[in-house]
Amino acid sequence: MVFDVLIVGGGVVGTAIFNKLVRIGKKVALIDKASDVATGASKANSGLVHSGYDPAPNSLKAKMNVRGSALFDALTKRLKVPFKRIGALVVGDDEKMIKNLYERGLQNGVKGLSILNRDEILKKVPNIADGNLVALYSKTAGVVSPYYLAISLADEGILNGGKVFLEEDLVNAEKEGEIFKITTKKNVFHAKNVVNSAGAGYNDVAKILGSETYPLSFRRGEYFVFGDTAPLNLKHTIFPLPTRLGKGVLVTPTIDGNYLVGPTSEDGDNITKTTYNGLNEIKAKASMILKNLNFKDAIREFSGVRVISGDDFIIEKSKKQAGVINLAGICSPGLSSAPAIAEYVTELLGYPLKEKEGLKELKDYTLLKNLPLKEQNAKIRENADYGEVVCKCEKITKGDIVDALNRPLKIRSVDGIKRRTNAGMGGCQGGFCFTKVVNLILKERKISYEEVLKENRGSFVALGNIREV
Numbered sequence: 001m002v003f004d005v006l007i008v009g010g011g012v013v014g015t016a017i018f019n020k021l022v023r024i025g026k027k028v029a030l031i032d033k034a035s036d037v038a039t040g041a042s043k044a045n046s047g048l049v050h051s052g053y054d055p056a057p058n059s060l061k062a063k064m065n066v067r068g069s070a071l072f073d074a075l076t077k078r079l080k081v082p083f084k085r086i087g088a089l090v091v092g093d094d095e096k097m098i099k100n101l102y103e104r105g106l107q108n109g110v111k112g113l114s115i116l117n118r119d120e121i122l123k124k125v126p127n128i129a130d131g132n133l134v135a136l137y138s139k140t141a142g143v144v145s146p147y148y149l150a151i152s153l154a155d156e157g158i159l160n161g162g163k164v165f166l167e168e169d170l171v172n173a174e175k176e177g178e179i180f181k182i183t184t185k186k187n188v189f190h191a192k193n194v195v196n197s198a199g200a201g202y203n204d205v206a207k208i209l210g211s212e213t214y215p216l217s218f219r220r221g222e223y224f225v226f227g228d229t230a231p232l233n234l235k236h237t238i239f240p241l242p243t244r245l246g247k248g249v250l251v252t253p254t255i256d257g258n259y260l261v262g263p264t265s266e267d268g269d270n271i272t273k274t275t276y277n278g279l280n281e282i283k284a285k286a287s288m289i290l291k292n293l294n295f296k297d298a299i300r301e302f303s304g305v306r307v308i309s310g311d312d313f314i315i316e317k318s319k320k321q322a323g324v325i326n327l328a329g330i331c332s333p334g335l336s337s338a339p340a341i342a343e344y345v346t347e348l349l350g351y352p353l354k355e356k357e358g359l360k361e362l363k364d365y366t367l368l369k370n371l372p373l374k375e376q377n378a379k380i381r382e383n384a385d386y387g388e389v390v391c392k393c394e395k396i397t398k399g400d401i402v403d404a405l406n407r408p409l410k411i412r413s414v415d416g417i418k419r420r421t422n423a424g425m426g427g428c429q430g431g432f433c434f435t436k437v438v439n440l441i442l443k444e445r446k447i448s449y450e451e452v453l454k455e456n457r458g459s460f461v462a463l464g465n466i467r468e469v
């Protein structure tokens, strides 16, 4: 088969493009070197849908952010992905900077912005730290699970005829007339167009495709996760004033009820790790915006890596290799922009945005605990798996996990289940449910212990039996 488009990279941007192209009726394949979608920057970020006051006016970032944010309500409703516009405050003592941000927001076309004084801030954030006298309030800022969004975009695309291929190592690309022949270690793909959405792997892929490479740099961001029992009494995202390095160390509720505190901004390699210095920096900076942070409430630390290409996103048709679309340096606000980037790339490919008729709707995978009690009881009566709690901290049932394993994109990793159900994300961090999840993967996938992964290839949960069973 010759695909209309082959997308390399299944982060939130690649899956958004995949989903859109499938919905307009194109034959699309998405390949990723990882064992699941959303294992790059899209799994480790703040999960904020920014309203768009921060990027420079007229930049691609500003346009994509504002349009992307506007598309989130309908998109997440259609995919049944939880999304809430909880509002964000940028706090500080520099009224001039706050006014500048406000003006920039207006220029970018952001709705729902206002400037708050200390009393007004206190009404929204009773625990705001002293010294924060003025704030920009952005009513439309929201929170979403970035990986759950990417998974759902991929699943809906597959349901409607798109193909996703995981664990694909790109080896070669050549052109046979107008058609690309893309060779991986496992497969050969033929496609009329190729979209390079490989995030940190952009330049490696560009070299194989014969398209432009760019000077890219990496900037790590470390975080603390606080559990949902942390007594923060926080309803909005709180940012400090932005600096040259980014939006700064923020505190935010997540869509799942936990809290994130971070990220740092450290230039370096594409390596995810947390460090003593990074975590101490978060403690010091976050305490300048909220009074009641107790880092004993932290249940985990993690980090993600931003890919930077100067001041703006690069999204353009390759001049060196006709038929290739380059997406480089898709750092923040890439999550917020993803639905708009998908439209933009569709147009760059020369396709109309109009979607075809008769598209299939993604099943509702709402976790049992999030359903009204009456529906929970009905589901348990119908299928006892929903009455068996596997992850005690997050109250995730066997039925939820079996559903996740039977979603359109088939995965075999414990972390893949975690991203789909939150099993293992609570206070004990999988101490109780890890082996139970492994056993469910074995049963549903019909694979052996040695094939179950923690996350990516090589991260086996078991190497073999130590005695016959």
Ligand SMILES: Cc1cc2nc3c(=O)[nH]c(=O)nc-3n(C[C@H](O)[C@H](O)[C@H](O)COP(=O)(O)OP(=O)(O)OC[C@H]3O[C@@H](n4cnc5c(N)ncnc54)[C@H](O)[C@@H]3O)c2cc1C
Pocket (backbone or CB within 6 Å): 008, 009, 010, 011, 012, 013, 014, 015, 031, 032, 033, 034, 037, 038, 039, 040, 041, 042, 043, 044, 045, 046, 047, 048, 049, 050, 168, 169, 170, 197, 198, 199, 200, 201, 202, 204, 205, 220, 221, 222, 263, 303, 304, 305, 306, 307, 330, 331, 332, 333, 334, 335, 336, 337
């Ligand atoms: C610390 C941090 C905080 C952030 N906070 C926010 C925020 O709150 N809001 C917001 O809007 N944005 C935020 N961002 C930015 C956002 O996370 C990114 O813009 C977005 O996730 C980028 O998505 P992507 O699909 O381009 O890249 P990725 O998610 O990195 O996906 C790239 C994919 O390409 C695959 N790949 C790489 N090389 C190859 C290869 N050779 N062959 C095949 N596949 C390959 C990878 O496996 C990966 O799946 C943040 C980023 C970071 C790091």
